[in-house]
Amino acid sequence: MVQELFDRAANCLKEQLPFVLYCRPNETELVGVFQNNDEVHKVKDFTETGFVFAPFDLSSEAILLKMDAVEKVPLSLPHEELTASNNSIKNNIEEKARYTKLISNAIDSIDKGNFNKVVLSRKIEVDFKENHFQVYQRILNVYKKAFCYFWYHPKIGTWMGATPEILVKSNGSQFTTMSLAGTQNSVGNDEPRWTEKELHEQQLVTDYIFDALKDKVISLNSSERESVRAGQLWHLRTEMKGTFAPNKFGEVLKALHPTPAVCGSPLKNAKKFILENELYERSFYTGFLGELNTKSELSRNRNRRNQENSAYRSVMKTSELFVNLRCMQLFKDKAEIYVGGGITSDSIPEKEWEETALKSNTMFRVLAGK
Numbered sequence: 001m002v003q004e005l006f007d008r009a010a011n012c013l014k015e016q017l018p019f020v021l022y023c024r025p026n027e028t029e030l031v032g033v034f035q036n037n038d039e040v041h042k043v044k045d046f047t048e049t050g051f052v053f054a055p056f057d058l059s060s061e062a063i064l065l066k067m068d069a070v071e072k073v074p075l076s077l078p079h080e081e082l083t084a085s086n087n088s089i090k091n092n093i094e095e096k097a098r099y100t101k102l103i104s105n106a107i108d109s110i111d112k113g114n115f116n117k118v119v120l121s122r123k124i125e126v127d128f129k130e131n132h133f134q135v136y137q138r139i140l141n142v143y144k145k146a147f148c149y150f151w152y153h154p155k156i157g158t159w160m161g162a163t164p165e166i167l168v169k170s171n172g173s174q175f176t177t178m179s180l181a182g183t184q185n186s187v188g189n190d191e192p193r194w195t196e197k198e199l200h201e202q203q204l205v206t207d208y209i210f211d212a213l214k215d216k217v218i219s220l221n222s223s224e225r226e227s228v229r230a231g232q233l234w235h236l237r238t239e240m241k242g243t244f245a246p247n248k249f250g251e252v253l254k255a256l257h258p259t260p261a262v263c264g265s266p267l268k269n270a271k272k273f274i275l276e277n278e279l280y281e282r283s284f285y286t287g288f289l290g291e292l293n294t295k296s297e298l299s300r301n302r303n304r305r306n307q308e309n310s311a312y313r314s315v316m317k318t319s320e321l322f323v324n325l326r327c328m329q330l331f332k333d334k335a336e337i338y339v340g341g342g343i344t345s346d347s348i349p350e351k352e353w354e355e356t357a358l359k360s361n362t363m364f365r366v367l368a369g370k
C-alpha cells in the first residue's frame, strides 16, 4: 500500500507534478496530496484551502498545493536499523570559526540591549545520490513522533524533514500551539537536567506567545512545562490551548509566525539581526507547512427527530501547521541540511556550534543509511 503511494508520487516526480507525502506525529497513516498541474499557487491571506509551504520570511510568499487528489494508506514499513552517523562531527574548521564568530556578535548585540534572544542557523551541504523515497522511508521509520514529510514542486524544489514542532493546530475556533526550545542530547531515557540558560530561553518563547496572542484570542491557557524527546534530542515544551473569534485564524497564524523558537525576541530586532548577519537564505527552513483550512465534518446528536440528516452535521475548518525544522532540501546529487539554535546572553559559542551539529544528525542519520 505504501509502495503504491510511493509509486504514484514517483510518477509525479517523473512528470514534474507537485505532491506532498506526510505522516502526522504518532500516527500510522501516510497521506499523499497531489496537484494536477505545475502551477505555483501563492497564499494571499491564509483563508485558502490546501497544503501550505511557507518560507521563514513571509515577504516571500507561501506556496499552496491544491488538494486535487488526496490518498491515505496505512503506514507499515519494513524495519530498518540505522547506525549512528558521525558525518556531522567532521571538522570543518573554517565553517566553525565563521559560525562561532556570528554567535559572539549576537551575544555582543544582546549585551548592548538590542534583543534578548536570537535564533541563528546555518546550512550544511552533503553529497548524496540515493533514491529519495528510500531516504523518506527511513525518516518515516525512525521519527515516528515527528511530522515526517516529503514535499515536491517542480518550480520550487524538493524538501524533506521530521519536525517535532507544532506551529498551530485549529479545529473550528479552538486552537493549540506550543513553545518548544532548549536542546540537550538524549542520554538513555532519563530526562535531562535543564540549565538556567535553557529554562530562560524557553520561557521567553512562552511569554512571547501569550503576549503576541493576547489581543487576538478569546482565551488562552498553558499546560505545565515538560521535557520531550525529538529523535536523539530533548527539548522543553509548554502546550497552549485557546479559542479565537470566528474567521480570525489568519490573524492568529500571522501573530505566531515566526515565534522566538525560530527567530527571537523582541521579534523585529531579532529578525533584523538574522536577515543582516546570517548571510544565507533560510528559504523554507523555519517557515511552516501543513494542511490549511481543510474541512472536517462533525456529527451532531443523531437521536433528535424530525430533522433533515444534514442538520445533524456541521462542517468545521481545521488546520494543522508545523514549523519546518530538522529538514533538508534535496538536489540531484546533494542535500542541504538546515540547523539552528537559540542564542541568549548565557550562550557559549562552542556549545552552540555543537548543538547545530547534533541537530544536523537528525537528517544525517537517514542519509547515511545502513
Ligand SMILES: C=C(O[C@@H]1C=C(C(=O)O)C=C[C@H]1O)C(=O)O
Pocket: 119, 121, 165, 180, 181, 182, 183, 235, 261, 262, 325, 326, 338, 339, 340, 341, 342, 343, 359
Ligand atoms: C532552530 C531549530 O530548533 C529550534 C530551536 C531550539 C533551541 O534553540 O534549543 C529547539 C527547538 C526548536 O524550536 C532547529 O532545529 O534548527
